Each structure stands twice: as structure tokens, then as C-alpha cells.
Amino acid sequence: MIHIRHASPLDTRAMADLLNAIIERGGTTAMTEPVSPEILSDWIGNDGTRGAWHVAEDDSGALLGFQWIGPHPDLPPEACDIATFTRIGQTRLGIGARLFEATKHAARDLGYAWINAAIRADNTGGLAYYQSRGFEQWHRREAAVPADGHHVDQILMRCNL
Numbered sequence: 817m818i819h820i821r822h823a824s825p826l827d828t829r830a831m832a833d834l835l836n837a838i839i840e841r842g843g844t845t846a847m848t849e850p851v852s853p854e855i856l857s858d859w860i861g862n863d864g865t866r867g868a869w870h871v872a873e874d875d876s877g878a879l880l881g882f883q884w885i886g887p888h889p890d891l892p893p894e895a896c897d898i899a900t901f902t903r904i905g906q907t908r909l910g911i912g913a914r915l916f917e918a919t920k921h922a923a924r925d926l927g928y929a930w931i932n933a934a935i936r937a938d939n940t941g942g943l944a945y946y947q948s949r950g951f952e953q954w955h956r957r958e959a960a961v962p963a964d965g966h967h968v969d970q971i972l973m974r975c976n977l
Contacts, residue, residue, distance in 0.1 A: 817874070817875055818872050818873070818874065818880065818909070818910060818911055818914050819872070819873045819874070819875070820870055820871070820872055820914050820915060820917075820918045821870065821871060821873070822868070822869065822870060822871075823860060823869035823870060823871045823882055824860075825857040825860060825861070827871050827879065827882070828853035828854070828856040828857045828860070829853040830878075830879040831853070831856050831871070831879065831882050831901075832850075832851050832852055832853045832855075832856055833879075834879055834881070834882070834901060834903050835847070835851055835856075835901050836850045836851060837903075837904055838901055838904065839851075841904060844936065844939045844941065844942055845901075845936070845939075846934070846936060846960075846970070859884075865926070866886060866887045866896070866926055867884065867885060867886030867887070867896075867926075868884070868885050868886070868919060868922035868923070868926065869882065869883070869884050870882065870883050870884075870915050870918045870919055870922070872902075872911045872914060872915050879903065880902065880903050880906050880909075880911045881900070881901055881902035881903055881906065881911045881912065881915060882900075882901055882915070883898065883899065883900045883901070883912075883915040883916065883918075883919050884898065884899045885897065885898050885919055885922065885923050885926075885928070885931060888932065891932055894927075894928060894929040894930065895928060895929065895930050895931070895932050895974075896923055896926070896928045896930075896931055896932070897931075897932050897933075897934065898919065898931050898932065898933050900912055900915060900916075900933075900942075900945065912945050912949075913948075913949070916949050919931075920975075920977065923977055924977050928977060929976065929977055930974050930975060930976045930977055931951075931974070931975045931977065932972060932973070932974055933946045933951055933972070933973045933974075933975070934957075934970050934971070934972050934973075935970065935971050935972075935973060936968050936969075936970060936971075937956070937968055937969035937970060937971050938968050943971060943973075946973045946975075947973070949975060950975050951973035951974060951975040952973060952974060952975075953971055953972070953973050953974075954972055954973065954974045955971075955972040956969055956970070956971055956972070957969060957970040957972065
């Protein structure tokens with residue numbers, strides 16, 4: 817069974833391990849450098865009253881994924897940005913769907929009117945995930961994301977709350 821709860825600084829080691837495996841594998845995130853638990857703890861702490869972090873766990877307490885929303889300087893104040901990370905090999909098990917239900921409620925509670933997702937154009941799994949959650953493309957940034965010595969377009973998708 818999948819359990820969703822708010823993330824805390826105590827989760828950051830498992831979150832960093834999960835995210836670093838995704839970064840090392842490449843191809844699905846714009847991030848290219850590993851993150852430390854301390855960096856994630858800073859990110860969680862710096863979101864203040866306009867951000868929300870959720871984790872998904874199994875019955876044993878093992879981290880399956882996490883999702884974040886928060887303000888972004890390129891977005892209007894009524895919009896937040898989102899990032900979703902699921903353990904490699906654990907996609908398509910409903911983790912992202914369960915995380916998004918909690919995140920969507922948090923976004924409404926925080927006063928956001930819509931959520932922005934910025935996805936690498938070559939991340940077909942990410943594009944399919946956000947589309948399945950009701951996101952629609954509203955912009956494309958050409959050659960926006962560095963990837964293995966070349967640049968990849970970035971698709972911006974929007975979900976109205």
C-alpha cells in the first residue's frame with residue numbers, strides 16, 4: 817500500500833538517494849549535479865508558507881517518491897511550479913497519482929490557481945504523467961535544458977486548479 821505524508825528534514829537522506837539515482841541515470845530531469853540531504857533540507861526550509869513537499873512510502877516506510885510545489889520567479893504569484901520524482905523501477909504503480917492528489921489539495925490551500933510543470937521534451941514518461949493528471953502544454957522553451965553535451969527543449973505544462 818502507498819502512504820502519502822508531508823516531507824520533513826528527516827526524509828532528506830532517502831530523498832537525496834532517490835533523486836541522485838535519477839540524476840545519475842539521466843534523461844528525465846534537468847538536474848545534472850547530485851544533491852545532498854543538506855541541500856534538500858535547505859530547499860524544504862526555504863519554501864516558507866508558499867511551498868509543499870510530500871513523500872510516498874510503502875508499508876515498510878521505504879521511500880517510493882516525492883513531489884514538491886512552490887513559487888518560481890518566472891511565474892505569476894497565482895502559479896506554482898511542480899517537480900515529481902519516483903524511484904527508478906517503481907513508475908506506473910500509482911505513486912505519482914497519489915502524490916498529485918495531496919499536492920493539488922495543498923496548492924489550493926496555499927492559494928494557487930494553477931500549477932506549472934517544466935518537463936524535458938525527451939522525457940516521454942514525464943510528459944505522459946503530467947498529461948494524465950490534466951496538464952496541458954502552454955509553452956515550449958527551445959534548447960533550454962543541458963543534456964549530455966547538447967541541449968533539449970523544455971515543455972511547460974499547466975494544470976488549472
